[in-house]
Amino acid sequence: MTPEILISEVGPRDGLQNCKSIMATKDKIAWIEAEVRAGVREIEVGSFVPAKLLPQLADTADLVRHARTIEGLTVAVLVPNLHGVKAAVEAGAHKMSLPLSVSETHSLKNLRRSHQQVLAEIGEIQAFLADIPADRRPHFEVSLSTVFGCTMEGVVPESKILSLTEKLVDLDIKDIGLSDTTGYANPAQVKRMIRAVRSVAGADRVTGIHLHNTRGLGIANALAAYEEGITTFDASLGGLGGCPFAPGASGNIVTEDLAFMFEAMGVNTGINVAELIKVREILARALPDETLYGFTPDAGLPKGFDCVAA
């Protein structure tokens, strides 16, 4: 049976980026390999940002090179700019994701760049990628971050989001993600936003979502997105990284709970949930100071729950 949806593990990037601890490269590799054995088919292994900004992710190039040797795995990375794209291409990443914050306040504060500057950079990236032979050219996604609201601006007007989407379509971006950076999203808004962005970009370009569980609605938002036809869901093992604003809350939605929901619903993820839960042992050993979240791992799988072989 072909998996119906893709759960993209972002723990080694988004999780670790929000941890104080630095995880050893060998432990990251053990983690990545164990997730692939449990059936995970896409992992964001790191981010091509300066090591002095995120020392936790300084080994991204090494990880990409190693992860590329794992059969059946799509190796994803975050790239903040053209410089990062060049490094990602050189290391051999299969997929790159660049965040474009729809809140310009957030964009200026976090990336120190206006919308116009980010869009210009995306244009340069497209030109750079066009010169790479198709078989070596990574998949390039632009993720609309703070699309469900911003801690500084509050609700971002839909008109602004749709005009940015149009510009991405004009720049020939084939993959436009939606990202609830702030954990503001609710299920009705998730459905509305997917429809709105698709009305401009077409359904084919809008297939992935990145959700946080800051206010407890992460899994419900994933359900809403699934019902709207989204097929790629970011999640983080053990909800690693936490949420600095919400002491009890994981940052990203927890991979184990998300996989459990879909598998329990009969939606094939390709993941063996029991095997996935065992991967937590690697995190617990390698990052003894970090809290691991997740309800399903704590409660255990229901009696009679059938784990599909990965």
Next chain:
Amino acid sequence: MTPEILISEVGPRDGLQNCKSIMATKDKIAWIEAEVRAGVREIEVGSFVPAKLLPQLADTADLVRHARTIEGLTVAVLVPNLHGVKAAVEAGAHKMSLPLSVSETHSLKNLRRSHQQVLAEIGEIQAFLADIPADRRPHFEVSLSTVFGCTMEGVVPESKILSLTEKLVDLDIKDIGLSDTTGYANPAQVKRMIRAVRSVAGADRVTGIHLHNTRGLGIANALAAYEEGITTFDASLGGLGGCPFAPGASGNIVTEDLAFMFEAMGVNTGINVAELIKVREILARALPDETLYGFTPDAGLPKGFDCVAA
């Protein structure tokens, strides 16, 4: 604007029943009154079970008598049998709920009674209620517990659930609830089960659901039930009571997170979420040894979130 859905607070019953601490009657009253001020319109204040079994709920009759004086509040109680029904009627409860475990193993272990015995008791209750003048007769719900799976039996066959539903219809039960006692439910199953039970009992009799968050899917399951037309949702402030099988998990779904989801979606609950969150202070003071759960209270409401006046 008339509230579209009813969030029924079950913390004073289901929450406290699973706490080690015993809450003073005056604190319970302060809690109940504060929730009503925040816009909560139905509260399950206790259970008419022997005080030696659940000393936490020994003051149920007093609470019912007091709560009846609060304008606009539907005073609900749990009743395990005819004896409890008589006590509830005497105290003046507006609504009574009796759990019928669809897992007979669970029924025998928890209530020490077979399905036949429980159904016979329900028949006696109906006869007793028929003799009470309509204006003093409480609303009587039978809740199908373990309907999404049992920790002892695993999945309970739908045929068994539907045959029990038929018997309840034969006994003229007007309100049949669905209860995920074990935290086994998933959104697809929630939708399927609502449709199945309604196919036998009719949509009018099946309007309420009781969900737990044991495996992190509680809020997603509530969304699924809402999409299927369910209008009454049990929840517990601060997820009080926890889940003995899952250290990090609330027992019932958290009232604050549920109310936040619906209000953020634009579904009117009649509840002012900011005011509701403040009610936690009463629990924190009165039950210092109990963990309070909830993501929204920890993270705070999103910037620009509009709390509807209760």
